[in-house]
Amino acid sequence: MSMTFSHRTLGQRVLSGSGQAAAHLAAECERLGATRVMVLASPGRRQLAERVCAGIEVALRFDRVVEHVPVELAEAARAAAAAHGIDLLVSVGGGSATGLAKAVALTTGLPIVAVPTTYAGSEATDVWGLTEGRTKTTGSDDRVLPVSVIHDAELTRTLPVGLSVASGLNSLAHCVDSLWAPRADPINRALALEGARALAAALPAIVADGGDLAAREQALHGSYSAAVAFASAGSGLHHRICHVLGGTFGLPHAQTHAIVLPYVLALNAHAVPALSARLAAALGHPGPADGDPAVAAVAALERLREALGAPRRLADLGLTERDLPEAVRRILAAAPATNPVPVTEQDLMALLTAALTGSAPAATDRDQSAREQELRESELADRAVAGFAACPDPRLRRLLESLTGHLHAFVREVRLTEREWRGAVEFLAEAGHRTDDKRQEFVLLSDVLGVSMQTVAVNNEAYRDATEATVLGPFFVADSPEVPLGGDLAGGAPGTPCWVEGTVTDTDGKPVGGALIEVWQADEDGQYDVQYPDGRVAGRGRLRADRDGGYRFWALKPTRYPVPDDGPVGRLLAAAGRSAMRPAHLHFMVTAPGHRTLVTHIFVEDDPQLLFGDAVFGVRDGLVKRFADQRPGTPAPDGREPGSLQPGGRAWSRVRFDIVLAPGE
Ligand code: BEZ
Ligand code: FE
Numbered sequence: 001m002s003m004t005f006s007h008r009t010l011g012q013r014v015l016s017g018s019g020q021a022a023a024h025l026a027a028e029c030e031r032l033g034a035t036r037v038m039v040l041a042s043p044g045r046r047q048l049a050e051r052v053c054a055g056i057e058v059a060l061r062f063d064r065v066v067e068h069v070p071v072e073l074a075e076a077a078r079a080a081a082a083a084h085g086i087d088l089l090v091s092v093g094g095g096s097a098t099g100l101a102k103a104v105a106l107t108t109g110l111p112i113v114a115v116p117t118t119y120a121g122s123e124a125t126d127v128w129g130l131t132e133g134r135t136k137t138t139g140s141d142d143r144v145l146p147v148s149v150i151h152d153a154e155l156t157r158t159l160p161v162g163l164s165v166a167s168g169l170n171s172l173a174h175c176v177d178s179l180w181a182p183r184a185d186p187i188n189r190a191l192a193l194e195g196a197r198a199l200a201a202a203l204p205a206i207v208a209d210g211g212d213l214a215a216r217e218q219a220l221h222g223s224y225s226a227a228v229a230f231a232s233a234g235s236g237l238h239h240r241i242c243h244v245l246g247g248t249f250g251l252p253h254a255q256t257h258a259i260v261l262p263y264v265l266a267l268n269a270h271a272v273p274a275l276s277a278r279l280a281a282a283l284g285h286p287g288p289a290d291g292d293p294a295v296a297a298v299a300a301l302e303r304l305r306e307a308l309g310a311p312r313r314l315a316d317l318g319l320t321e322r323d324l325p326e327a328v329r330r331i332l333a334a335a336p337a338t339n340p341v342p343v344t345e346q347d348l349m350a351l352l353t354a355a356l357t358g359s360a361p362a363a364t365d366r367d368q369s370a371r372e373q374e375l376r377e378s379e380l381a382d383r384a385v386a387g388f389a390a391c392p393d394p395r396l397r398r399l400l401e402s403l404t405g406h407l408h409a410f411v412r413e414v415r416l417t418e419r420e421w422r423g424a425v426e427f428l429a430e431a432g433h434r435t436d437d438k439r440q441e442f443v444l445l446s447d448v449l450g451v452s453m454q455t456v457a458v459n460n461e462a463y464r465d466a467t468e469a470t471v472l473g474p475f476f477v478a479d480s481p482e483v484p485l486g487g488d489l490a491g492g493a494p495g496t497p498c499w500v501e502g503t504v505t506d507t508d509g510k511p512v513g514g515a516l517i518e519v520w521q522a523d524e525d526g527q528y529d530v531q532y533p534d535g536r537v538a539g540r541g542r543l544r545a546d547r548d549g550g551y552r553f554w555a556l557k558p559t560r561y562p563v564p565d566d567g568p569v570g571r572l573l574a575a576a577g578r579s580a581m582r583p584a585h586l587h588f589m590v591t592a593p594g595h596r597t598l599v600t601h602i603f604v605e606d607d608p609q610l611l612f613g614d615a616v617f618g619v620r621d622g623l624v625k626r627f628a629d630q631r632p633g634t635p636a637p638d639g640r641e642p643g644s645l646q647p648g649g650r651a652w653s654r655v656r657f658d659i660v661l662a663p664g665e
Contacts, residue, residue, distance in 0.1 A: 005185035008232060010126060013148040014224065018213060021115055021152035025090065026055035028113050028148050034088035038062060038081050040101050041092040045117060048155050049092040052115050060084045065097050068131040074103035081108060091146075092155075094118035094167070102128040102144035114146035117156055119167040119199075119219055121174060121227025123149045136247070151224065153216035161210045164219070165308045166254035168203045171223040172196060173238055173257040174230035176265055176301075179275050181236035182338045189275070192229035197282040198222030200300075204307045237343060238264040240334040241351075244327055251317045258310045259317070259358075262301045263351045266361040269294030271340035294363040302361065313358035324352050341366060381408035427568050434567040438530060440474045444569045447471060447616040448578075460596070464507040466662035470618040472599050473587065474564075475528040480518055480540040486638050488554035489541030495524035495556030498627065499637055499654040504549040504590060506661055511549030515592035515661070518542045519555060521585075526561025552637070557627055557653040558584035560609040563616065573615065583609040583619060588659070596664030602657050627655045 015024040029037065039058050041049035042065040049061070062077055081089070081104055091101035092115045099122060101112045106128050114123035126145040129138040156164075178184060178192035199222035205215035235243075241260055245251040269276040277293035283300035311317070319327075328348045335343040354361060385405045391397035410416070431441040446452045452471045460469040483489045490497070504515040520540035522528050529538040545551045562580035565573060573580050585601040601618070602625045603610060610619065630636075632649040 003186065005183075007183075007185050007187045009187075010124070010145055010228070010231060012124070012145060014151060015148060016151040016217075016221070018153045018217060021052045021150050021155060022054040024150045024152070025052055025113060025115070028150070029056050029088065032088060032111060032113075032147070034111075035059075036085050036087045037090055038084065038086040038088070038104075039090045039092065040065060040077070040097050040104075042097060045093045045097070048117060052092050052150075052152075052155070053090070059086060062100075065093065065100055067096050068136060069096070069099045069103050069129055071130050071132045073100065074130060077104050078107055081110065086110060088113065091115065091123075092117065095120035095122045098122040098146070099129060101146075103130055105144045106141055109143050112144070112146040113148045113150065115150045115152070115155065116220070116223075118159060118163065119171040119223035121171055121223050121230065124224055124227035125231035127231070149224070151217075151220045153213055153220050156216045156220060157211050157213065159210070161207055164206050164210065165203060165310065166258060168199055168206070168219055168223065169258040169261070169305070169308065169310055170254045171226045172199045172203075172304075173242075173261045174223075174226035175199070176261055176279065177236040177238040178226070178229040178233040179236075179279065180268055180272060180338065180340050181230070181233035181239075182336050184233045184236075184338070188229040188232040191225045192233070193278050193282045195222045195224075195226030195229060196279060197284075198225065200283045200304055203304070207308055234336075236264075236336055237268070237339045240336065241331050241348075244330045244334065245314070245319065248330060249319055249323055249327065251314065251319060255311045255317055256314070258305070259312060259314055260355050262298060262305065262361040263355050265301055266294075266298050266363045267347060267351060268340045269297050269363045270365045270367075292363070294365070298361055298363045314352070314356045315358075319356055321353075321356065324349060324356070327352055377408075377412050381405065381412070384408060427572070430568045439564065439567075441567050441569055443474055444563060444567075445572075447473070447563065448569055448573060450617040453617045456599070460662075463596075463662035465660055466507050466596070467598055467600060467660045468620045468622050469598055470600050470620060470623060471616055472589075473616075475520060475522075475530055476518075476587070476589065477520070477530065477540060480520065480542050481537060483541035483543045483553055485543055485546060485550075486552050486554075487541070487543070489519060489539065489543075490523075490554060490556050491529070491536070491538030491540075493523035493529070493538035493556060495559070496629075497650065497652040498555050498557040499552070499652065500555055500586070500657060501550070501552035501637070501654075502657040502659060504545045504551065504592070504659045504661065506595065506663065511545075511547070512592045512595060512661055513545060513547040513549055515545040515549065515551075515590055515595075515659075516542060517545060517551055517659075518589040518591075519553070520587045521555060521558055522561050523556060524559050526559065554640075555586060557629075558586045558604055560584045560607055578615065579612065580615050581609055581612065582614050582616060583607045585618075588657075590659055590661060592661060594663065594665075595661035598659065598661055602655065625655050625657055627653045629653045 036059040037056055038060040039049050039053055040062045043063045060080060062080060064073060077100055089101040089104055089110050089112045091097040094117060098114050104110060105112050116123050123146050126140045126142055127138060128141060128144045129136055175192040175196040178188055198218045202215045202218035202222055205212050206219060238261055242256050245256050246253055273293045276297040280293055280296035280300045283304055285296045285300035328345055331348055332345060385401050388397050388400040431445060434441040456469050456471055504512045506512055523539055529536060543551060543553055560581055560583050563582060565580040570580060584604040584607040587601045590598040600623060602623050603619055605624050605626045630652045632651050
């Protein structure tokens with residue numbers, strides 16, 4: 001419990017003595033110099049009010065007292081006070097009478113002497129409330145705090161037992177909620193626990209005998225301590241819950257408090273074991289001190305509720321299961337951040353469901369439930385992995401066990417929701433529907449997740465100065481047209497002609513004569529031939545290195561283009577704010593016996609897209625090549641003039657790519 005706090009004690013005089021209300025009121029009038037007293041009491045409390053006022057002269061009796069203080073009533077009372085030159089307000093009754101006196105004091109500044117006849121506790125606070133139409137406004141103001149409170153238990157002896165219990169449990173809720181309310185501190189906690197002690201002792205005795213004066217004195221004392229604690233600590237989770245249930249769903253105040261309180265206690269008790277122990281003791285829990293204090297506190301409150309025959313089910317007050325989601329939402333928005341356990345949607349739903357049906361409140365040990373949950377989850381993951389233990393193929397077993405283990409870890413780590421799981425399944429199904437012999441949405445998915453490139457990396461470990469590998473992509477075609485050395489594989493596709501030349505050697509620098517070089521590329525519009533609607537072959541070809549490993553051909557200078565983004569993978573990229581673009585590149589597959597097959601591309605050094613990244617993570621520094629752009633008319637290495645039919649010829653480009661093959665199959 002923190003000893004750093006700021007506490008405010010409200011200045012108020014309390015005069016206590018059974019049978020002494022009249023004398024105490026007379027003394028207060030004298031002390032305050034009051035001569036024009038207005039008494040506010042409902043017609044039902046008229047006789048009590050007469051007893052209280054026996055020793056003074058009353059200038060005005062105001063008996064139009066109703067619940068929730070409607071604004072019109074407050075106006076009428078203020079006007080009457082002004083018309084009669086009133087200099088002191090005396091309220092006799094419960095929360096409604098005190099509330100009306102406060103409404104008058106709020107605008108007139110008149111002092112109040114409050115004589116409570118229930119356990120509502122309003123007399124101890126500076127909080128006022130006014131109702132206009134169906135909207136209740138509350139606030140706090142020093143002017144509405146009664147200057148004096150007169151406790152006379154004789155006046156409460158005739159309070160019906162049912163009302164005494166409802167009002168008393170409402171007061172007990174002030175005590176319990178004060179333990180963890182936003183401004184809870186050691187001072188208001190001490191008062192709250194004293195209030196709980198007094199109420200727990202008094203209420204069962206009142207149930208046994210409504211006229212038990214000693215019990216009535218205890219109850220008045222307890223409810224006042226509770227209210228002082230509550231006024232100082234503010235309202236905690238319990239009161240926010242009851243406020244929503246009363247305000248939005250019209251549930252009656254006192255019964256709602258009586259039903260909800262043990263569930264809030266059960267939610268919080270484990271998180272505040274020391275307070276729980278003190279509360280259990282205050283509520284008269286007889287158990288040994290070494291028991292679980294949280295369980296003890298909840299049990300003690302339950303015993304008290306049973307002894308008092310308190311209401312148990314919110315359903316009996318008219319709340320239904322259909323109301324719960326809205327209630328949860330509203331409570332969540334108002335839940336105090338200071339609550340001992342962070343309040344979650346699930347907690348609130350469980351709490352309200354239990355209170356709705358009256359199931360026994362059980363103190364939840366979060367740490368233990370968390371441990372149990374953790375155990376359940378890891379056991380399931382273990383069993384799912386173990387499901388492949390008997391797989392006869394050891395490699396398959398390894399793959400399935402590891403994949404399953406990682407999937408379970410993923411689901412647990414992100415706390416995957418069922419909705420998200422369904423979304424993922426739908427996404428994969430759509431990827432399946434988008435896939436045919438021309439389009440492979442799953443490979444594309446693997447590509448944009450970097451999984452294809454990772455697989456390339458794992459399988460093509462660096463070997464001396466061998467050329468690095470990168471992704472294959474979806475546009476390779478096995479039987480591309482044969483192109484002679486020096487031939488043109490553009491096949492009429494649009495773009496800037498590009499002379500590509502180089503050698504194929506092994507890592508010792510020895511030529512790999514006759515190596516098969518397969519090349520494919522997109523045209524300047526970013527289209528591969530397989531994407532053309534007319535089935536024409538262009539931008540691809542296969543050729544063989546000469547005896548010295550040399551090769552040369554005409555192609556197109558590559559340009560950047562987006563990966564196919566009109567399917568589910570494209571939507572994923574868009575949702576993630578990622579670009580679908582790949583930097584300009586020319587694909588190669590180089591095959592020669594005794595060498596590791598090389599799948600790679602070369603990138604264009606001055607392509608700005610290189611700076612913005614590659615949607616499939618395929619760029620490797622060693623693959624970025626200088627493409628030297630040539631002015632129109634510059635003679636080509638083979639003597640050809642690209643675009644010779646055009647006036648002035650055409651610009652063209654050239655690049656050198658020396659390929660080094662690692663040894664292998
Ligand atoms: C490609 O470079 O052709 C490519 C690679 C991965 C996904 C889509 C296209
Ligand atoms: Fe490509």
